[in-house]
Amino acid sequence: MAFDDSVPLPRLLLRMAEFFRDESCGQCVPCRVGTVRQEEALHRIVERTGADAAGDIALLREVGRAMRDASICGLGQTAWNAVESAIDRLGAYE
């Protein structure tokens, strides 16, 4: 899928987070609850940038790292990849 830069990244990320929360089978804790907490944090910062988003981005990093390290399968392990790369490479929320 390709998007031009008129598409607001935060909304795109929220949609992806919703997908992962929806697709989680619920077997392991990092993914079952982590994908919910990720979506909640992305909701909170959908209209925020800079210092206003910093706290939730730190939280997202912590939850994302645990999902990647401790989930059973590839779904939970990659549930935070898109959010991470949008923050680090595309400067979402700056």
Add this chain to the structure above:
Amino acid sequence: MTVTPLGIPRRLLEFTLDGEPVRAPEGSTILDACRAAGKDVPTLCEGDTLRPKNACRVCVVEVEGARTLVPACSRKAEPGMEVRTDTERARHSRKVVLELLASSVDLSTTPRVAEWLKEYEAKPDRFGPDVARLNEEPKVDNDLYVRDYGKCILCYKCVDACGDQWQNTFAISVAGRGFDARIAVEHDAPLTDSACVYCGNCVEVCPTGALSFKSEFDMRAAGTWDESRQTETTTVCAYCGVGCNLTLHVQDNEIVKVTSPHDNPVTHGNLCIKGRFGYQHVQNRG
């Protein structure tokens, strides 16, 4: 216990645990080796009478060369493995798993959780005040035991105990998926309309108190449940010739719940409805 399990002698394999060489019998899990070495790795979904489901992920450790962390409760030790139990990486995942659970489930009756939350400096409140929780009302639909799924961590132990690992009744299962997954009987009916035979073997293995004797549930609600005033006496069930071991938990001269020793080589903590719940005649003083 009257039977000494003999078992087949197992070869020892060598690996490294936190930098120290250790030897463990072939087939041991990393957790077995940690416990033998006196290391305290937290566990929730692991059960001493059940096959590991590795669902909670609170026991994760770091294995050299592995892309992700591995669950100590189910990963078998292998020769030459290098395992680290206390790295920043492992501790981080344990902390977050504890926070995720404590922010979504009522862990007030889960043994040791308060201690672990402190040890890992977990702050479940940091997700904010309005986050999604399970918020299930206790299901009180029979006189013997209560299902309070607001306390359920979905460890699968009750399902495995009710199903092919012990009871073979298959009364309960996981229904739904993701955060909406719950333990339920067929069509989410009351327990009295299900296949349940009230053996209580699910209550025996539940690590959170989500499943509890009705007597315990009522006493907790009334504020009279007090484990420091309880004694535990292991005896033999008088109902049939199997002679299962019963452990009677007694408070103020009343039996308040019945468990069964997990190390019994025949019954492994399992009972039937009579041994588990049929104790009223013992204290019928009328």
